[in-house]
Structures are given as C-alpha cells and as structure tokens.
Amino acid sequence: MPPDPLRGAASVVGVAESRLGEVGPAVAPLDLAAEAAADALADAGLRIADVDGLFSASAYYGMAGLNLGEYLGVRPQYSDSTNMGGASFVAHLHHAAAAIAAGRCEVALIAYGSTQRSDGGRLVSLSSVEPSPLEDPYRPRYPITMYALAAARHMHDLGTTREQLAEVAVAARGWARLNPAAFMREPLTVEEVLASRMISSPLTVRDSCLVTDGGGAVVVTSTERARTLRRPPVALLGAGEAHWHRSIARMGDLTVTAATESGARAYAMAGLGPGDVDVLQLYDAFTITPILFLEDLGFCEKGEGGAFVAGGRIAPGGELAVNTNGGGLSHTHPGMYGIFTIIEAVRQVRGEAGERQQSGVHVALAHGNGGVLSGHATAILGALETI
C-alpha cells in the first residue's frame, strides 16, 4: 500500500494552556480560549493575522467558531465547529491537516475555553440543552452514570476490579505531582480512592475527572512551513475518527468502544502500531476510560486493561507512560479535555515537559473521547525524523 499522502503533511507548531483551575466569575470561556490562542501563536512565532483556518467546539457556544472568530478578529477562509464532545479537538487536528494539505487554509488555530468551575462546579454540557425523554425520567447523573454502566459491565464480563480502577486515579495523581500546573497534587492512595464518596457505583468522586476552568490552543501548519518556524515541528503522522452511538443505551457492547476503529485508522495512516508509541495521552473522563482505551488501542488484549494498569505500571516510573500531565483526573478538566491530550503529546515529543518528561520520546498518541464513550478521535504525533 502506498503511504498515506496526509502522513506528515501537517505539523503542530504552537501549543498553550490558558490559566487553569478557578479563574473567578469575571472571566468568560472565550477569554480563556483567546488567552491560550495568543500564547500558542506566540509559541509558534506567528500572529493572529496569520490564522486563516479556525477550529473550535464548545458546550457554551453552539456556533463556537463564529464566537471565537469574532473575539479574536480572525476572518477564516476555512472554519470548522465540529462537535464530538471532548473528542472534538483531536478530530479538528485531523480536519486541519486535511484542509492544509488540500490548500484550503495555511495556518489553522484550534482553541477551546471553559469556566465551568467558576460557573458553579457542575459540568456544562450539551445535555443541558438536549433533553432526553428516554433517559431523564430515570435520573441518571450525566455523564457519570453512563460511564458507571460501562464500568459495571467491564467488571462483570472481564473481572476488572474497583482496585484496578483506583490504580488509574492514583497513577494520574502521581503524574500530576510532577506537573506544577496540575490542579490536584497531594498524594493519593488506592485506599483513599475506594473510601471516597460514591457517586454512581462503581465510580466514586476520585474515579471522576475534575471540574476546573481552563482553555487550550494548538496551531497547525504545513510541515514545509513548520520547518521555517521557531519551534521543533511535531508532525501529525496518523489520525482517525469513529463514532457508533450517542446515547449509552444504543452503544451495544459497553466493553468495546469505537476507539478500536479510530485507532486502527490512525495506525494505518501512520504506518505504525502500539509498539512504536513512546507516550500516551488518553482522555480519562473516569477511571474506566483509560482501561478501555488501552485495550481498544491495542496496548493489551480486551479484558487485560485492569491488570495492565495495576501495580503502578502506567504511573511515573512504570512500564508505559500514560497521561503524563496528570490527565483529566488530576491536572485539568474544563468540560471538554481533548485539546489537552494534544498539548501534552506535543510537549513530550518536543522534550519540554519538565520533571515529567520521558526520555527518548519520538512518537506520542493522543486519544479524545466525547459524549458517553460516543465520539472517538485518535492522533499519532511524531518528531520530524519520524516522517
């Protein structure tokens, strides 16, 4: 098979996180998206005026790209507000690369911001404007109840234990302790996760992502132009998307996600496999999700995810570095986390992740998840020499 023409055609040239944590009531979601956008463009040595492709998604703004374009003064010739929940931004990276390769834009800005913590600490989600007459009468707590149903079935079919779920939270905290920007950095044990407040069994508050404010931005251009810019380019080697359902009752087998397909597509485009990946950033909305994605992205067999994460194997010093920024569980989770998987993957490939930097990172994988295990997008990023 000839190599995929999109492989390595576009590169990430700038990344930034905005202020994170709790920014207070005077700051709007767009402020944080703009803050991250300005910093990511400065990182790339580019200006807002250079942006001609705009990519955004939001639970606040139904026409996210229009709001962001107006705010920044960007008048894009290519605009994409695809909303796959938290998977959106990894999908945007795929779309941006395709648009750049097709000559529809040259400098793509992907940006996101949310102030959901300052707004009252509840997840601001599209579900609040998308009522479900089939689900609402049963009072599920969206979205944790849906992930709890998946976790319960994984435990039933495959023998996964609450202790193994807790290991995911403990590993994330271990990484967060190495990240000065992380929201929760105090030590955490498996026993503490198990003893924490149950929200929707088997998932406790410590099995759940944080509720924080925050924004992130990623700047993408052609790899040809990227070579002339100030930072080492991080090439998009592979990308894939997949979705099979929107509501949890339509998912089918709750132990197998569409990451199996998005991942296979990304590997095929990159000409790489799980064994080539040095570091992983997997959307950890709840502790069950990295277990599912390690299985579905081929890092272990189906049913071995629980054992795979046990004994600190994905924690600092473990065999496989997963969610090196502390993830949505301990670093930041402003409603939709997906853009932060790209930012951390790029930082690891560049070798600028400080105390949490892994040695010899050539290839990083970022996986976004959206809705209720619904939307999936996988990206494989690599240093220039991997093209």
Next chain:
Amino acid sequence: MTGPDYQRCEQCGTAIFPRRVLCPVCGERRLADATSAGRGIVYSTTAVHAREGTHNVALVDLDEGFRMMSAVAGLDPGAVRIGMVVQARADDEDRLVFHAA
C-alpha cells in the same frame, strides 16, 4: 403486563427503539409498530447516590431484541445484578420500571 412500544423492520427484522422513520441497519422505511411483553434481562446497573437518596439506573435488554434505559425497583439499588430477569411495570410516576421476575 406490557412493556414499551417499539418497531420491527419489515425488511431485515431488526427491533428498533426508540421510534424512527427508517431502519438503522438496512435503511428500510417500512417499519411495523409493536409492543413489547416487558420481559427482559439487566444488561448493566448502577446505584446513583443523590442528595435525596440512592436510586437505581439500569440498561435492560428486552426479549424482543432492543435495549432501554430504565430502573429496577423493589430492591436495594445496589443489589440489582447484571443478568437478572426482570418484568416491566408502570410506577406511580407513570414511568416504565422493572421488577425482578
């Protein structure tokens, strides 16, 4: 005792829930209306801990071949088990919930 209404594809036989204008498997537009007998098996279950108390949320696979979100009543919310055979019944909020069969 009856369960929820659903549709049966006249082309490929797929049980369809919720209501649609075409079959998501084969695209057929001729769908027959049907009513489930309300007997099913718990596919997954969770106990939701809310301020006002703990309640059950479950996914139930109806015998006719479709799945719905519901709740299993008449049991401790945490005592509901995957694989449990259940029967639909309207509760006092006029919701369709399930009881151990």
